[in-house]
Amino acid sequence: MSYFRKVLIANRGEIARRIIRTCKKLGIDTVAVYSEADAEAPHVSEATEAVCIGPAQAKKSYLYVEKVIQVAKETNADAIHPGYGFLSENAEFVRRCEEENIVFIGPSAETIRLMGSKLEARVQMKKAGVKVVPGTDRSLDSVEEAVLVANELGYPLMLKASAGGGGIGMQLVLDQDELIKVFDATKQKANSFFNDGTVFLEKWISKPRHIEVQIVADTYGNVLHLFERECSVQRRNQKVIEESPSPFLDDALRKELLEAAIRGVKQINYTNVGTMEFIFDENKNFYFLEMNTRLQVEHPVTEEITGLDLVEWQLKIAAKEPLAVSQEEINKTGHAIECRLYAEDPYTFFPSPGVISGLELPKDEARFDFGYTNGSTVTPFYDAMIGKIIVHGISRDHAIDKMQKVLEEMNIHGVKSNLPLLKKIMRNDQFINGSYTTEFLNENKGLLVER
Protein backbone atom coordinates (compact mmCIF):
# COMPACT_ATOMS: atom_id res chain seq x y z
CA MET A 1 0.00 0.00 0.00
CA SER A 2 1.31 3.35 -0.93
CA TYR A 3 -0.04 6.77 -0.04
CA PHE A 4 1.09 8.41 -3.27
CA ARG A 5 2.74 7.34 -6.52
CA LYS A 6 5.08 10.30 -6.86
CA VAL A 7 5.93 13.16 -4.50
CA LEU A 8 7.70 16.38 -5.48
CA ILE A 9 9.90 17.80 -2.72
CA ALA A 10 9.92 21.60 -2.85
CA ASN A 11 13.00 21.97 -0.69
CA ARG A 12 16.74 21.25 -0.46
CA GLY A 13 19.42 20.14 1.97
CA GLU A 14 18.91 17.75 4.85
CA ILE A 15 15.10 17.95 4.90
CA ALA A 16 14.82 17.05 1.20
CA ARG A 17 17.05 14.01 1.87
CA ARG A 18 15.00 13.13 4.97
CA ILE A 19 11.74 13.14 2.96
CA ILE A 20 13.30 11.11 0.13
CA ARG A 21 14.39 8.49 2.70
CA THR A 22 10.84 7.86 3.92
CA CYS A 23 9.43 7.92 0.38
CA LYS A 24 11.97 5.27 -0.68
CA LYS A 25 11.05 3.11 2.29
CA LEU A 26 7.38 3.31 1.22
CA GLY A 27 8.07 2.73 -2.50
CA ILE A 28 7.05 6.27 -3.50
CA ASP A 29 8.92 7.92 -6.40
CA THR A 30 10.37 11.37 -5.71
CA VAL A 31 11.03 14.50 -7.75
CA ALA A 32 13.80 16.75 -6.46
CA VAL A 33 13.86 20.38 -7.53
CA TYR A 34 17.07 22.36 -7.35
CA SER A 35 18.60 25.73 -8.11
CA GLU A 36 21.61 26.19 -10.38
CA ALA A 37 23.75 26.52 -7.24
CA ASP A 38 22.58 23.10 -6.01
CA ALA A 39 23.22 21.03 -9.15
CA GLU A 40 25.79 18.91 -7.27
CA ALA A 41 23.82 18.72 -4.00
CA PRO A 42 23.16 15.24 -2.53
CA HIS A 43 19.35 15.57 -2.59
CA VAL A 44 19.46 15.91 -6.40
CA SER A 45 21.08 12.53 -7.04
CA GLU A 46 19.09 10.70 -4.35
CA ALA A 47 15.65 11.47 -5.80
CA THR A 48 14.08 9.34 -8.54
CA GLU A 49 14.20 12.35 -10.86
CA ALA A 50 15.40 15.94 -10.54
CA VAL A 51 14.51 19.20 -12.27
CA CYS A 52 16.39 22.51 -12.18
CA ILE A 53 13.97 25.32 -11.34
CA GLY A 54 16.11 28.43 -11.66
CA PRO A 55 19.05 30.53 -10.49
CA ALA A 56 20.68 30.44 -7.06
CA GLN A 57 18.63 33.10 -5.33
CA ALA A 58 15.75 31.46 -3.46
CA LYS A 59 13.15 33.89 -4.77
CA LYS A 60 14.06 32.84 -8.32
CA SER A 61 13.99 29.09 -7.57
CA TYR A 62 12.82 27.50 -4.29
CA LEU A 63 10.35 30.33 -3.60
CA TYR A 64 9.07 30.61 -7.18
CA VAL A 65 5.49 29.33 -6.77
CA GLU A 66 4.49 29.01 -10.43
CA LYS A 67 7.70 27.24 -11.42
CA VAL A 68 7.29 24.61 -8.69
CA ILE A 69 3.66 24.06 -9.72
CA GLN A 70 4.67 23.75 -13.37
CA VAL A 71 7.33 21.12 -12.59
CA ALA A 72 4.87 19.17 -10.44
CA LYS A 73 2.45 19.06 -13.38
CA GLU A 74 5.12 18.18 -15.95
CA THR A 75 6.47 15.32 -13.84
CA ASN A 76 2.96 14.08 -12.92
CA ALA A 77 3.59 14.33 -9.20
CA ASP A 78 0.46 13.59 -7.10
CA ALA A 79 1.64 15.54 -4.11
CA ILE A 80 4.12 18.19 -2.97
CA HIS A 81 6.04 18.01 0.30
CA PRO A 82 7.23 21.51 1.22
CA GLY A 83 9.66 20.56 4.01
CA TYR A 84 10.23 23.55 6.32
CA GLY A 85 11.01 27.17 5.41
CA PHE A 86 10.65 28.22 1.74
CA LEU A 87 7.01 27.61 0.63
CA SER A 88 5.95 25.50 3.62
CA GLU A 89 3.80 28.20 5.26
CA ASN A 90 2.84 30.12 2.13
CA ALA A 91 -0.97 30.11 1.93
CA GLU A 92 -0.93 31.34 -1.69
CA PHE A 93 1.22 28.36 -2.73
CA VAL A 94 -1.16 25.95 -0.98
CA ARG A 95 -4.13 27.62 -2.68
CA ARG A 96 -2.41 27.10 -6.06
CA CYS A 97 -1.81 23.41 -5.25
CA GLU A 98 -5.48 23.04 -4.30
CA GLU A 99 -6.47 24.74 -7.57
CA GLU A 100 -4.29 22.39 -9.65
CA ASN A 101 -5.47 19.27 -7.79
CA ILE A 102 -2.02 18.56 -6.43
CA VAL A 103 -2.08 17.36 -2.82
CA PHE A 104 -0.17 19.72 -0.54
CA ILE A 105 1.36 17.69 2.29
CA GLY A 106 0.32 19.94 5.13
CA PRO A 107 -2.76 21.80 6.38
CA SER A 108 -5.21 23.79 4.24
CA ALA A 109 -4.46 27.23 2.81
CA GLU A 110 -7.09 28.68 5.14
CA THR A 111 -5.46 27.20 8.29
CA ILE A 112 -2.03 28.45 7.22
CA ARG A 113 -3.42 31.93 6.63
CA LEU A 114 -5.15 31.92 10.02
CA MET A 115 -2.07 30.83 11.97
CA GLY A 116 0.19 33.08 9.88
CA SER A 117 -1.51 36.05 11.52
CA LYS A 118 -0.29 36.27 15.12
CA LEU A 119 -3.30 38.40 16.04
CA GLU A 120 -5.83 35.94 14.62
CA ALA A 121 -3.98 33.06 16.24
CA ARG A 122 -4.25 34.84 19.62
CA VAL A 123 -8.00 35.26 19.18
CA GLN A 124 -8.47 31.59 18.23
CA MET A 125 -6.39 30.32 21.16
CA LYS A 126 -8.30 32.45 23.65
CA LYS A 127 -11.53 30.98 22.28
CA ALA A 128 -10.09 27.52 22.96
CA GLY A 129 -9.20 28.48 26.52
CA VAL A 130 -5.46 28.47 25.84
CA LYS A 131 -3.60 31.26 27.61
CA VAL A 132 -1.83 33.78 25.41
CA VAL A 133 0.79 36.32 26.48
CA PRO A 134 -1.07 39.30 28.05
CA GLY A 135 -1.50 41.92 25.32
CA THR A 136 -3.82 43.41 22.72
CA ASP A 137 -6.09 41.45 20.42
CA ARG A 138 -6.56 44.19 17.87
CA SER A 139 -4.37 46.06 15.46
CA LEU A 140 -2.87 49.28 16.82
CA ASP A 141 -3.36 51.94 14.19
CA SER A 142 -1.83 54.99 15.80
CA VAL A 143 0.90 55.78 18.27
CA GLU A 144 -1.71 57.43 20.56
CA GLU A 145 -3.70 54.21 20.71
CA ALA A 146 -0.50 52.24 21.37
CA VAL A 147 0.45 54.51 24.28
CA LEU A 148 -2.99 54.09 25.89
CA VAL A 149 -2.85 50.30 25.59
CA ALA A 150 0.74 50.23 26.82
CA ASN A 151 -0.19 52.15 29.97
CA GLU A 152 -2.86 49.57 30.74
CA LEU A 153 -0.50 46.62 30.19
CA GLY A 154 2.59 48.15 31.80
CA TYR A 155 6.16 48.15 30.45
CA PRO A 156 8.39 46.44 29.30
CA LEU A 157 6.49 45.35 26.20
CA MET A 158 7.09 43.73 22.85
CA LEU A 159 5.80 45.55 19.79
CA LYS A 160 5.14 42.81 17.26
CA ALA A 161 4.23 42.55 13.59
CA SER A 162 1.19 40.29 13.23
CA ALA A 163 2.65 38.73 10.09
CA GLY A 164 6.16 38.37 11.55
CA GLY A 165 7.88 35.24 12.79
CA GLY A 166 11.19 33.65 13.61
CA GLY A 167 12.32 36.69 15.59
CA ILE A 168 11.76 39.12 12.71
CA GLY A 169 9.40 42.07 13.21
CA MET A 170 9.72 42.29 17.02
CA GLN A 171 10.81 45.30 18.99
CA LEU A 172 11.35 45.46 22.76
CA VAL A 173 10.07 48.73 24.26
CA LEU A 174 11.10 49.67 27.79
CA ASP A 175 9.08 52.87 28.25
CA GLN A 176 6.69 55.34 26.65
CA ASP A 177 9.44 57.46 25.07
CA GLU A 178 10.80 54.40 23.32
CA LEU A 179 7.36 53.28 22.14
CA ILE A 180 6.71 56.70 20.60
CA LYS A 181 10.12 56.61 18.98
CA VAL A 182 9.85 53.14 17.35
CA PHE A 183 6.12 52.78 16.64
CA ASP A 184 6.00 54.24 13.10
CA ALA A 185 9.24 52.59 11.99
CA THR A 186 8.15 49.14 13.24
CA LYS A 187 4.81 49.47 11.47
CA GLN A 188 6.54 50.58 8.29
CA LYS A 189 9.05 47.75 8.48
CA ALA A 190 6.21 45.24 8.94
CA ASN A 191 4.58 46.68 5.87
CA SER A 192 7.64 46.42 3.66
CA PHE A 193 8.81 43.01 4.99
CA PHE A 194 5.49 41.18 5.23
CA ASN A 195 3.20 43.40 3.15
CA ASP A 196 1.06 43.78 6.29
CA GLY A 197 1.54 46.71 8.65
CA THR A 198 -0.58 45.24 11.46
CA VAL A 199 1.22 45.57 14.81
CA PHE A 200 0.17 44.78 18.39
CA LEU A 201 1.62 44.81 21.90
CA GLU A 202 2.45 41.93 24.24
CA LYS A 203 3.98 41.85 27.72
CA TRP A 204 7.69 41.14 27.59
CA ILE A 205 8.60 37.97 29.43
CA SER A 206 12.06 38.00 30.97
CA LYS A 207 14.17 34.84 31.10
CA PRO A 208 11.65 32.75 29.17
CA ARG A 209 11.86 29.11 28.25
CA HIS A 210 10.70 28.03 24.84
CA ILE A 211 8.88 24.71 24.93
CA GLU A 212 6.78 23.39 22.06
CA VAL A 213 4.32 20.54 21.59
CA GLN A 214 4.33 18.25 18.55
CA ILE A 215 0.82 17.44 17.44
CA VAL A 216 -0.69 15.29 14.67
CA ALA A 217 -4.25 15.51 13.37
CA ASP A 218 -5.99 13.56 10.63
CA THR A 219 -8.89 14.66 8.44
CA TYR A 220 -11.37 12.79 10.66
CA GLY A 221 -10.94 14.91 13.78
CA ASN A 222 -8.43 12.65 15.56
CA VAL A 223 -5.84 14.80 17.31
CA LEU A 224 -2.83 13.41 19.17
CA HIS A 225 0.20 14.94 20.81
CA LEU A 226 3.71 13.48 20.55
CA PHE A 227 4.97 15.17 23.71
CA GLU A 228 7.06 18.31 24.00
CA ARG A 229 10.44 19.60 22.85
CA GLU A 230 12.57 21.96 24.88
CA CYS A 231 14.17 24.54 22.55
CA SER A 232 15.57 27.22 24.85
CA VAL A 233 19.20 27.11 23.71
CA GLN A 234 19.11 29.72 20.96
CA ARG A 235 21.32 32.22 19.22
CA ARG A 236 19.82 35.22 17.41
CA ASN A 237 16.32 33.79 18.02
CA GLN A 238 17.34 30.59 16.23
CA LYS A 239 17.49 27.25 17.95
CA VAL A 240 20.83 25.51 18.45
CA ILE A 241 19.93 22.56 20.69
CA GLU A 242 16.60 20.80 21.26
CA GLU A 243 15.70 17.99 23.61
CA SER A 244 12.78 15.91 24.77
CA PRO A 245 11.49 15.50 27.43
CA SER A 246 11.99 19.03 28.76
CA PRO A 247 13.98 19.01 32.02
CA PHE A 248 11.80 21.92 33.22
CA LEU A 249 8.44 20.11 33.30
CA ASP A 250 7.09 17.82 35.97
CA ASP A 251 4.33 15.35 35.07
CA ALA A 252 1.47 17.62 36.18
CA LEU A 253 2.75 20.66 34.25
CA ARG A 254 3.52 18.50 31.19
CA LYS A 255 -0.04 17.16 31.20
CA GLU A 256 -1.45 20.66 31.45
CA LEU A 257 0.72 21.85 28.54
CA LEU A 258 -0.09 18.90 26.26
CA GLU A 259 -3.80 19.28 26.92
CA ALA A 260 -3.69 22.99 26.11
CA ALA A 261 -1.93 22.24 22.81
CA ILE A 262 -4.62 19.71 21.84
CA ARG A 263 -7.43 22.13 22.72
CA GLY A 264 -5.83 24.81 20.53
CA VAL A 265 -5.40 22.50 17.56
CA LYS A 266 -8.99 21.21 17.77
CA GLN A 267 -10.26 24.81 17.83
CA ILE A 268 -8.89 25.51 14.33
CA ASN A 269 -9.68 22.09 12.80
CA TYR A 270 -6.01 21.59 12.05
CA THR A 271 -4.81 18.69 9.90
CA ASN A 272 -1.36 17.11 9.41
CA VAL A 273 1.62 17.51 11.75
CA GLY A 274 2.19 20.82 13.43
CA THR A 275 3.84 22.45 16.40
CA MET A 276 2.34 24.63 19.10
CA GLU A 277 5.00 26.91 20.53
CA PHE A 278 4.72 28.11 24.11
CA ILE A 279 6.71 30.47 26.27
CA PHE A 280 7.20 29.78 29.99
CA ASP A 281 7.91 32.51 32.52
CA GLU A 282 10.02 32.10 35.66
CA ASN A 283 6.93 31.10 37.68
CA LYS A 284 6.05 28.21 35.39
CA ASN A 285 3.14 30.05 33.78
CA PHE A 286 2.93 29.21 30.11
CA TYR A 287 1.46 31.11 27.18
CA PHE A 288 0.79 30.26 23.54
CA LEU A 289 3.33 31.98 21.29
CA GLU A 290 2.65 30.79 17.74
CA MET A 291 1.91 27.72 15.69
CA ASN A 292 4.22 26.26 13.04
CA THR A 293 1.97 24.66 10.45
CA ARG A 294 4.64 22.31 9.06
CA LEU A 295 7.30 19.75 9.93
CA GLN A 296 9.96 21.25 12.22
CA VAL A 297 13.74 21.09 11.90
CA GLU A 298 13.85 19.40 15.32
CA HIS A 299 11.28 16.67 14.55
CA PRO A 300 13.91 13.88 14.94
CA VAL A 301 13.97 14.44 18.71
CA THR A 302 10.31 13.40 18.81
CA GLU A 303 10.94 10.48 16.43
CA GLU A 304 13.70 9.17 18.69
CA ILE A 305 11.62 9.10 21.90
CA THR A 306 8.43 7.78 20.24
CA GLY A 307 9.91 5.51 17.57
CA LEU A 308 7.60 7.06 14.96
CA ASP A 309 8.33 8.35 11.43
CA LEU A 310 6.75 11.81 11.24
CA VAL A 311 7.23 12.14 7.48
CA GLU A 312 5.33 8.88 6.99
CA TRP A 313 2.51 10.23 9.17
CA GLN A 314 2.42 13.39 7.07
CA LEU A 315 2.04 11.33 3.89
CA LYS A 316 -0.61 9.14 5.50
CA ILE A 317 -2.69 12.08 6.72
CA ALA A 318 -2.35 13.90 3.37
CA ALA A 319 -3.61 10.71 1.67
CA LYS A 320 -6.72 11.07 3.85
CA GLU A 321 -6.08 7.94 5.88
CA PRO A 322 -7.15 7.93 9.51
CA LEU A 323 -4.61 7.84 12.34
CA ALA A 324 -5.01 4.25 13.46
CA VAL A 325 -3.63 4.75 16.97
CA SER A 326 -4.95 6.24 20.18
CA GLN A 327 -3.13 8.58 22.55
CA GLU A 328 -2.67 5.75 25.05
CA GLU A 329 -0.77 3.71 22.46
CA ILE A 330 1.85 6.44 22.01
CA ASN A 331 4.68 6.08 24.47
CA LYS A 332 7.96 7.81 24.98
CA THR A 333 11.14 6.15 26.11
CA GLY A 334 14.39 7.68 27.28
CA HIS A 335 15.72 11.07 26.30
CA ALA A 336 16.76 12.56 22.95
CA ILE A 337 18.97 15.56 22.16
CA GLU A 338 19.62 17.27 18.83
CA CYS A 339 22.50 19.62 18.04
CA ARG A 340 22.38 21.81 14.95
CA LEU A 341 25.69 22.09 13.15
CA TYR A 342 25.96 25.48 11.44
CA ALA A 343 28.56 26.71 8.94
CA GLU A 344 29.40 29.79 10.95
CA ASP A 345 32.00 31.28 13.24
CA PRO A 346 31.35 29.64 16.65
CA TYR A 347 31.95 32.90 18.50
CA THR A 348 30.48 35.65 16.28
CA PHE A 349 27.90 33.46 14.44
CA PHE A 350 29.02 35.03 11.14
CA PRO A 351 28.28 32.64 8.23
CA SER A 352 31.12 30.66 6.68
CA PRO A 353 30.36 29.26 3.24
CA GLY A 354 32.92 27.01 1.55
CA VAL A 355 33.77 23.45 0.52
CA ILE A 356 33.41 20.83 3.24
CA SER A 357 36.49 18.65 3.51
CA GLY A 358 37.45 16.00 6.00
CA LEU A 359 33.92 15.43 7.27
CA GLU A 360 34.07 12.59 9.78
CA LEU A 361 30.89 11.34 11.44
CA PRO A 362 30.88 8.37 13.84
CA LYS A 363 27.94 6.80 11.99
CA ASP A 364 27.04 4.06 14.44
CA GLU A 365 26.83 6.25 17.50
CA ALA A 366 24.20 8.82 16.52
CA ARG A 367 21.68 9.78 13.88
CA PHE A 368 23.12 12.28 11.40
CA ASP A 369 20.57 14.17 9.28
CA PHE A 370 22.94 16.11 7.04
CA GLY A 371 22.38 18.16 3.88
CA TYR A 372 25.99 17.76 2.80
CA THR A 373 28.61 15.06 2.37
CA ASN A 374 32.38 15.21 2.26
CA GLY A 375 33.37 17.45 -0.67
CA SER A 376 29.99 19.26 -0.82
CA THR A 377 29.93 23.03 -1.22
CA VAL A 378 28.05 25.08 1.35
CA THR A 379 26.97 27.94 -0.92
CA PRO A 380 26.27 31.46 0.41
CA PHE A 381 22.66 31.45 -0.79
CA TYR A 382 20.71 29.47 1.80
CA ASP A 383 20.55 28.60 5.47
CA ALA A 384 23.81 28.01 7.32
CA MET A 385 22.71 24.66 8.77
CA ILE A 386 24.96 21.80 7.62
CA GLY A 387 23.11 19.11 9.49
CA LYS A 388 21.77 17.76 12.74
CA ILE A 389 23.27 15.32 15.21
CA ILE A 390 20.68 13.37 17.20
CA VAL A 391 21.28 10.97 20.08
CA HIS A 392 18.90 8.90 22.16
CA GLY A 393 19.78 7.66 25.64
CA ILE A 394 18.01 5.87 28.46
CA SER A 395 18.17 9.04 30.57
CA ARG A 396 19.08 12.70 30.06
CA ASP A 397 22.53 12.12 31.59
CA HIS A 398 23.07 9.18 29.26
CA ALA A 399 22.03 11.22 26.23
CA ILE A 400 24.36 14.10 27.20
CA ASP A 401 27.19 11.62 27.70
CA LYS A 402 26.57 10.12 24.24
CA MET A 403 26.42 13.55 22.62
CA GLN A 404 29.70 14.60 24.27
CA LYS A 405 31.44 11.51 22.84
CA VAL A 406 29.96 11.90 19.36
CA LEU A 407 30.95 15.57 19.13
CA GLU A 408 34.49 14.70 20.26
CA GLU A 409 34.79 12.10 17.50
CA MET A 410 33.46 14.42 14.79
CA ASN A 411 35.65 16.40 12.44
CA ILE A 412 34.85 18.99 9.82
CA HIS A 413 37.21 21.13 7.78
CA GLY A 414 36.90 23.62 4.93
CA VAL A 415 34.24 25.76 6.59
CA LYS A 416 34.10 27.23 10.08
CA SER A 417 31.47 25.50 12.15
CA ASN A 418 29.87 25.84 15.58
CA LEU A 419 31.18 22.39 16.59
CA PRO A 420 33.47 23.92 19.27
CA LEU A 421 30.48 25.77 20.77
CA LEU A 422 28.31 22.63 20.79
CA LYS A 423 31.07 20.75 22.63
CA LYS A 424 31.30 23.48 25.27
CA ILE A 425 27.53 23.60 25.78
CA MET A 426 27.41 19.83 26.34
CA ARG A 427 29.97 20.25 29.15
CA ASN A 428 28.41 23.40 30.68
CA ASP A 429 27.05 22.93 34.22
CA GLN A 430 23.96 25.03 33.64
CA PHE A 431 23.07 22.98 30.57
CA ILE A 432 23.79 19.71 32.37
CA ASN A 433 21.53 20.85 35.27
CA GLY A 434 18.80 21.64 32.76
CA SER A 435 18.27 25.06 34.34
CA TYR A 436 18.66 27.16 31.20
CA THR A 437 16.45 29.79 29.52
CA THR A 438 16.63 31.48 26.11
CA GLU A 439 19.17 33.82 27.79
CA PHE A 440 21.59 30.88 28.18
CA LEU A 441 24.12 31.94 25.54
CA ASN A 442 23.96 35.60 26.65
CA GLU A 443 24.51 34.60 30.27
CA ASN A 444 27.41 32.32 29.38
CA LYS A 445 29.53 34.63 27.28
CA GLY A 446 32.51 32.48 28.22
CA LEU A 447 31.20 29.84 25.82
CA LEU A 448 31.58 32.37 23.02
CA VAL A 449 35.26 33.07 23.61
CA GLU A 450 37.99 31.12 21.91
CA ARG A 451 40.24 29.27 24.31
Add this chain to the structure above:
Amino acid sequence: MAEQKTVLTPIPGVFYRKPAPDKDVYVKEGDAVKTGDVIALVEVMKNFYEIKAETEGVLAQFFVEDEDLLDAGQEIAVIIEQ
Protein backbone atom coordinates in the same frame (compact mmCIF):
# COMPACT_ATOMS: atom_id res chain seq x y z
CA MET B 1 47.99 61.85 -10.05
CA ALA B 2 44.85 60.36 -8.51
CA GLU B 3 45.28 56.91 -7.05
CA GLN B 4 42.73 54.19 -7.91
CA LYS B 5 41.56 51.80 -5.17
CA THR B 6 39.58 48.69 -6.04
CA VAL B 7 36.90 47.57 -3.58
CA LEU B 8 36.78 43.78 -3.08
CA THR B 9 34.17 41.64 -1.36
CA PRO B 10 35.77 39.38 1.24
CA ILE B 11 32.82 36.98 1.15
CA PRO B 12 30.70 35.35 -1.56
CA GLY B 13 26.97 36.08 -1.83
CA VAL B 14 24.32 38.21 -3.52
CA PHE B 15 25.17 41.85 -4.24
CA TYR B 16 22.84 44.75 -3.41
CA ARG B 17 23.37 48.47 -3.88
CA LYS B 18 20.29 49.46 -1.83
CA PRO B 19 19.62 48.99 1.90
CA ALA B 20 16.06 47.78 1.02
CA PRO B 21 14.16 47.21 -2.24
CA ASP B 22 12.12 50.41 -1.79
CA LYS B 23 15.11 52.59 -0.85
CA ASP B 24 17.64 54.57 -2.90
CA VAL B 25 21.10 53.22 -3.67
CA TYR B 26 23.75 53.86 -1.00
CA VAL B 27 25.95 55.69 -3.46
CA LYS B 28 25.71 56.65 -7.12
CA GLU B 29 28.59 56.39 -9.54
CA GLY B 30 30.44 59.70 -9.41
CA ASP B 31 29.48 60.41 -5.78
CA ALA B 32 32.06 61.29 -3.15
CA VAL B 33 32.63 58.72 -0.38
CA LYS B 34 34.42 58.90 2.97
CA THR B 35 36.31 56.11 4.70
CA GLY B 36 33.77 53.88 6.46
CA ASP B 37 30.79 54.80 4.26
CA VAL B 38 28.61 51.81 3.37
CA ILE B 39 28.55 51.46 -0.42
CA ALA B 40 26.77 48.08 -0.84
CA LEU B 41 25.51 44.93 0.88
CA VAL B 42 26.36 41.28 0.34
CA GLU B 43 23.74 38.76 1.43
CA VAL B 44 25.33 35.59 2.73
CA MET B 45 23.17 32.86 4.28
CA LYS B 46 20.35 35.21 5.29
CA ASN B 47 22.85 37.68 6.82
CA PHE B 48 23.78 41.04 5.34
CA TYR B 49 27.42 42.11 5.25
CA GLU B 50 28.16 45.81 4.67
CA ILE B 51 30.82 46.71 2.13
CA LYS B 52 32.50 49.92 3.27
CA ALA B 53 34.76 52.39 1.52
CA GLU B 54 38.29 51.99 2.84
CA THR B 55 39.46 55.29 1.44
CA GLU B 56 38.19 58.80 0.71
CA GLY B 57 37.47 59.77 -2.88
CA VAL B 58 34.96 59.46 -5.70
CA LEU B 59 33.22 56.17 -6.40
CA ALA B 60 33.94 56.06 -10.12
CA GLN B 61 32.34 52.77 -11.15
CA PHE B 62 30.64 49.58 -9.99
CA PHE B 63 31.76 46.40 -11.80
CA VAL B 64 28.74 44.34 -10.73
CA GLU B 65 24.99 44.78 -11.01
CA ASP B 66 22.33 44.62 -8.32
CA GLU B 67 21.56 40.97 -7.39
CA ASP B 68 24.67 39.63 -9.14
CA LEU B 69 26.24 36.58 -7.50
CA LEU B 70 29.70 37.33 -6.11
CA ASP B 71 32.71 35.13 -5.45
CA ALA B 72 34.94 35.83 -2.46
CA GLY B 73 37.62 38.34 -3.44
CA GLN B 74 35.74 39.61 -6.49
CA GLU B 75 36.25 43.28 -7.49
CA ILE B 76 33.03 45.19 -7.06
CA ALA B 77 33.90 48.88 -7.51
CA VAL B 78 36.69 51.39 -7.93
CA ILE B 79 37.26 54.54 -5.87
CA ILE B 80 39.51 57.33 -7.19
CA GLU B 81 41.33 58.95 -4.28
CA GLN B 82 41.29 62.74 -4.26
